[in-house]
Amino acid sequence: MARLHIFGGDPARNSSDAVAVIGLGRFGASLALELMAGGTEVLGIDPVESVVQDLNGKLTHVVRADATGEEVLRQLGVAEYGRVVVAIGSHLEASILTTSLLLRFGVKDIWAKAVSEAHGTILQQLGVPHVVFPERDMGRRVAHLVRGSMQDYVDLEAGYALIKTRPPSSLIGKSLGQADVRKAHGVTIVARHPDGGEWEDATPSTVLASGDLVLVTGRKRRVEAFAALT
Ligand code: ATP
Numbered sequence: 001m002a003r004l005h006i007f008g009g010d011p012a013r014n015s016s017d018a019v020a021v022i023g024l025g026r027f028g029a030s031l032a033l034e035l036m037a038g039g040t041e042v043l044g045i046d047p048v049e050s051v052v053q054d055l056n057g058k059l060t061h062v063v064r065a066d067a068t069g070e071e072v073l074r075q076l077g078v079a080e081y082g083r084v085v086v087a088i089g090s091h092l093e094a095s096i097l098t099t100s101l102l103l104r105f106g107v108k109d110i111w112a113k114a115v116s117e118a119h120g121t122i123l124q125q126l127g128v129p130h131v132v133f134p135e136r137d138m139g140r141r142v143a144h145l146v147r148g149s150m151q152d153y154v155d156l157e158a159g160y161a162l163i164k165t166r167p168p169s170s171l172i173g174k175s176l177g178q179a180d181v182r183k184a185h186g187v188t189i190v191a192r193h194p195d196g197g198e199w200e201d202a203t204p205s206t207v208l209a210s211g212d213l214v215l216v217t218g219r220k221r222r223v224e225a226f227a228a229l230t
Contacts, residue, residue, distance in 0.1 A: 004063055004064075004065055004072065004075060004076065005063070005064060006061055006062075006063045006076075007052070007056045007057070007061060007062045007063070008056075008057075008059070008060050008061035008062060017040060017041075017082065017083075018040065018041035018042065018043065018060070018081055018082070019032075019035055019040055019041070019042050019043075019081065019082075019083045019084070019085060020042075020043040020044075020045065020076075020078050020081040020083070020084045020085070021035075021042055021043070021044050021045070021059075021084075021085045021087055022045045022046075022067045022078075022084065022085065022086050022087060022088060022098055023045070023046060023067070023086065023087035023088035023089070023091075023094075023095075023113075024044050024045070024046040024048075024051050024052070024055055024062075024087070025046075025051075025087065025088075025089065027087050027089065027113055027134055028044070028046070028085065028087030028088075028113075029044075029051070029054075029055060031085060031087060032044050032055070032059055033055075033058060033059075036058065036059060036060070041060040042059045042060050042061075043059070043060065043061045043062075043063070043076065043078070043081065044059045044061070044062045044063070045062075045063050045065050045067050045072075045076065045078075046062075046063075046064065046065075047064060047065060047066045047067075048064070049064055052064040063076060066094075067086075067088075067094070067098045067101075068093075068094050068097040068098055068101070070101055073098075073101055073102070073105070078102070078105070078107070079102075079105035079106065079107055081107070082108070082109055083109040083110075083111070084102055084107050084109070084110050084111070085110075085111045085112070085113075086098050086099050086102070086110065086111070086112040086113065086128075087113050088113070089113050089114075089115040090115055092115075092119060095112065095113075095119070095123075096122060096123070096126070099112050099123060099126060099128055100126060103126060103127055103128070108129070109129065109130075110128050110129060110130065111128075111130040111132060112128045112130070112131055112132070113131075113132055113133075113134060114131050114132070114133050115133075115135065120133060137155055140153075140155055141153050141154070141155065144163075144224075149165065149224075149227040149228050150163045150164060150165040150227040151164045151165060151166075151213065152164035155220075156217070159219055159220055160217065160218065160219060160220065161217070161218070161219075161220045161223050161224075162190075162215060162216070162217045162223075163215070163216050163217075163223050163226075163227055164213055164214070164215055164216075165213070165214060165216060165226070165227040166212070166213060166214070167189070167208045167212055167214050168226070168229035168230060169210075169230065170229070171208050172208055172209060172210050172212075173207065173208070173209070174207065174208070175204060175205050175206060175207050176189055176202055176203070176204055176205075176206050176207075176208070177204030177205060185218075185222065185225070185226050185229075186218055186219065186222040187216050187217065187218035187219075187222050187223050187226045188216065188217050188218055189202045189206075189214045189215070189216050190202055190215045190216070190217055191214065191215040192206055192208060192212055192213070192214050192215075193212060193213040193214070193215075194209060194211070194212055195209075195211030195212065199215075202214070202215075
């Protein structure tokens with residue numbers, strides 16, 4: 001097999017928390033750059049020359065290669081990476097082949113992107129521990145923002161969500177303990193952001209003021225209903 005052209009030294013020599021990102025499209029590249037910004041070493045792999053050139057120097061190692069080749073993954077020492085992200089989407093066959101190889105190599109912490117429910121089901125059935133649906137989840141999140149009652153929405157698993165919203169007027173001027181928010185609304189206020197101030201942890205003695213923002217967690221229906229209160 002031809003020698004791979006690797007930018008950034010030997011990818012098999014990485015720190016123990018390094019991450020390999022396979023597929024450097026919009027999702028993979030943004031994920032890889034965010035990991036780098038947080039101080040994590042990243043090996044990026046993509047078969048498209050222009051993609052690899054764009055990221056050269058911005059990731060610890062960048063390689064132009066087709067990850068469906070078993071020998072390629074071996075040569076790059078991908079199995080040595082504790083965490084591998086398969087960010088190949090619409091190239092369904094490549095996503096499934098690459099993921100199967102990683103599972104065969106015994107990589108434990110695999111994160112794979114799915115572009116459809118069917119794609120996600122296949123990845124889950126193969127045994128991928130973390131299947132993510134960026135387009136679906138972002139669509140849901142933006143729908144909540146478009147509706148206007150909340151300023152941010154994070155879909156947690158098992159029917160839970162975390163939102164950023166303004167508290168209803170009925171809670172202004174009362175302490176959270178006094179208002180018994182959990183009992184009255186079935187949600188938990190975890191933090192408060194006063195107008196012009198900083199985020200602070202919420203306690204039973206926290207008193208909300210108008211202009212505050214709050215972080216609220218609980219069952220989706222409950223947090224949605226809470227955000228809809230005025
Ligand atoms: P985006 O993240 O841009 O939304 P997408 O969901 O449309 O991407 P694809 O276009 O299938 O997904 O793939 C994303 C990236 O994965 C592309 O840059 C593509 O070159 C890369 N890719 C495709 N096949 C392979 C492969 N066999 N090995 C490694 N990377 C691949």
